[in-house]
Amino acid sequence: MSATLAIETKDLGRIYKLRGNKKEARKELVALEGVNLTVERGELFGLLGPNGAGKTTLIKILTTLLSPTSGWARVAGADVNTEPDAVRPRINMVSGGESSGYGLLTVRENLWMFSQFYGVPSKEANERIEALLEMVGMKDRMHTKSSDLSTGLRQKMNIVRGFLTQPEVLFLDEPTLGLDVGAMRDVRKFILDWLKADKERTLLLTTHYMMEAEELCDRVAIINKGRVLACDKPSVLKHRLQKDALFEIEVSPLNGLTQQMLVDQPEVTKAAVTETETGAKLSLSLVEESALARVINLFTQKDVKVMNLTKRQPTLEDVFVDLVGRSMAEEEQHGQPEA
Amino acid sequence: MAAWLGWVIESNWTDPFLFAVYSIVKPISGAAILVIMYGIISQGNYDNALFPYIYLGNAFYIYVGAVMTGVSWAVVDDREHYKTLKYMYIAPIYIPLYLLGRGVARFITGSIAVFITLAAGILFLNVKINFAEVDWLLFFVTLILGVVMLALLGLLLAGITLTVARHEGFIGEATAGALYIFSGAVFPLDVLPEWIRPIGYFMPTTYWLELLRRSLVGNVAQAFPTLASFSNLEILGILFGLSLFFGTISIWVFKICDARARELGLIDRTTNY
Numbered sequence: 001m002s003a004t005l006a007i008e009t010k011d012l013g014r015i016y017k018l019r020g021n022k023k024e025a026r027k028e029l030v031a032l033e034g035v036n037l038t039v040e041r042g043e044l045f046g047l048l049g050p051n052g053a054g055k056t057t058l059i060k061i062l063t064t065l066l067s068p069t070s071g072w073a074r075v076a077g078a079d080v081n082t083e084p085d086a087v088r089p090r091i092n093m094v095s096g097g098e099s100s101g102y103g104l105l106t107v108r109e110n111l112w113m114f115s116q117f118y119g120v121p122s123k124e125a126n127e128r129i130e131a132l133l134e135m136v137g138m139k140d141r142m143h144t145k146s147s148d149l150s151t152g153l154r155q156k157m158n159i160v161r162g163f164l165t166q167p168e169v170l171f172l173d174e175p176t177l178g179l180d181v182g183a184m185r186d187v188r189k190f191i192l193d194w195l196k197a198d199k200e201r202t203l204l205l206t207t208h209y210m211m212e213a214e215e216l217c218d219r220v221a222i223i224n225k226g227r228v229l230a231c232d233k234p235s236v237l238k239h240r241l242q243k244d245a246l247f248e249i250e251v252s253p254l255n256g257l258t259q260q261m262l263v264d265q266p267e268v269t270k271a272a273v274t275e276t277e278t279g280a281k282l283s284l285s286l287v288e289e290s291a292l293a294r295v296i297n298l299f300t301q302k303d304v305k306v307m308n309l310t311k312r313q314p315t316l317e318d319v320f321v322d323l324v325g326r327s328m329a330e331e332e333q334h335g336q337p338e339a
Numbered sequence: 340m341a342a343w344l345g346w347v348i349e350s351n352w353t354d355p356f357l358f359a360v361y362s363i364v365k366p367i368s369g370a371a372i373l374v375i376m377y378g379i380i381s382q383g384n385y386d387n388a389l390f391p392y393i394y395l396g397n398a399f400y401i402y403v404g405a406v407m408t409g410v411s412w413a414v415v416d417d418r419e420h421y422k423t424l425k426y427m428y429i430a431p432i433y434i435p436l437y438l439l440g441r442g443v444a445r446f447i448t449g450s451i452a453v454f455i456t457l458a459a460g461i462l463f464l465n466v467k468i469n470f471a472e473v474d475w476l477l478f479f480v481t482l483i484l485g486v487v488m489l490a491l492l493g494l495l496l497a498g499i500t501l502t503v504a505r506h507e508g509f510i511g512e513a514t515a516g517a518l519y520i521f522s523g524a525v526f527p528l529d530v531l532p533e534w535i536r537p538i539g540y541f542m543p544t545t546y547w548l549e550l551l552r553r554s555l556v557g558n559v560a561q562a563f564p565t566l567a568s569f570s571n572l573e574i575l576g577i578l579f580g581l582s583l584f585f586g587t588i589s590i591w592v593f594k595i596c597d598a599r600a601r602e603l604g605l606i607d608r609t610t611n612y
Contacts, residue, residue, distance in 0.1 A: 016604065057604075060604065060607075063425075063429045064428070064429060064601075065425055065428060065429065065601065065604075065606045065607060066601060066604045066606070067598075067601050067602045085431070088429055088430060088431045089431040091429060092429070093425075093426070093429055095425075098422055099422075100421060100422035100423050100426065101421065101422075101423065102344065102347070102348070102421050102423065103421070104347050104348060105344075105347060109347075113340060113343075113344060114426065114430065116340050117340065117427070117430040117431070117432050118430060118431060119431070161426070
């Protein structure tokens, strides 16, 4: 393994054996399959995919919580399965959307206790706690019992817990899940500031928020149904679609117009349909701008009225639609549950 | 650190009345029931050697449930309640040592219950202990060895707890309950059918309770034939050997269960606790 690599996986796979009822044979759920990734030191690497894509499973393997069923993975130069004791002092993890922590302890006590598990000298730990809480706007809650915090503040406390030990490689699993817009912004800024402070720090972030991946990540791997479909810089991934004309169209109720009918049009390369309160929102990728007239004609035939129409630049959502054939929201509805 | 955390959790007596009920009234009531039952059966003959046998066995047996459950319950508590077990697992700590540390708090609260039960027995329930004749060295050596043995058995239960669903919370109490019959806690092993006695002879708790009784009430505790032919030193040797054996087995089982939990993805599983 190269000394510059923070994370490396080779043909990494994980199959869960699911319990059915006693009469049925055990089913298998392929959560990860043939995952090959390399993350450089100092990189902010994003795993982007819908719920159930395998992101959390990958993080569990990389943080030594779960054994892979095939392939191998190294973090900070050590094999996660055979050398977990060499990996653990150099990593940390934060899972979003949960309010873990000892409610009986104050914020400071919770954080200090975890710092002691990592051997941070007590005085230094207290200084770091104060500085980090200041950064996330929680210094005034330092002596509050964590059971008295709101869900969002508990989540912020957990984020601080992850950063407190100054890991070489930090895993953030949906860190902004469930946070309000303001808190999301604070956390994203905090992440970027933390990385800027030391160029050797590496961060692997999973998210299903496209904007978050675009805003934060140096490189992004798009993952779906346990497989990595594409991996590159967000700009490079989006550049793949520059040849297409992309339109967002808000329309009245579809009156029987289906996604398949849109895709069947020769000029439409991709189409995603999201039902709204007033009708539907269509995301169309057309071979050329002039093809829009024929799509509008189709609307007219179905008595579908155009309420708003915007031409836009491609996003990672478009990249996902291009790779998978439907939007992340649709994929979550039809995909497998997160293992 | 783990012991401190355990103590903060265990000492969170938001309602002192409930704590008093659980830690004081419950063990005393349990002991009082035994005393009353004994009084009825023996027609009030409290001078019989069986009485201190029952009372002391029952009092010290509090440690069995408290210490074993204290260690294994930490898995349930951290995994299901506080949702921190996964963070403990990825931290550079030795998990068995952490769990043993968490059990210390239950040892302390268990000690309070044992002390109160003994004090109540001596002051109000006719239990006769002559403090001038107590073998304190034997008592403390036995107590410490026994608590270490129970903590290691708790580690075994913690390993099993990691790999089972839903009923993990009851494993410690259920095991303690099962051992109650086979450890000579409230009746000598001779009372059991002959074919079942070897289980009791194989349990370190049998020798531990016997030595605690002997250290406190001397030869009264030796009035039963079960272990009468063994000297204190011999029983201490057996207790040490069995503790070593079960301690080794416990660490081995924990490692297997730990690896199994990692294979199955159970470290951070929750079951709607």
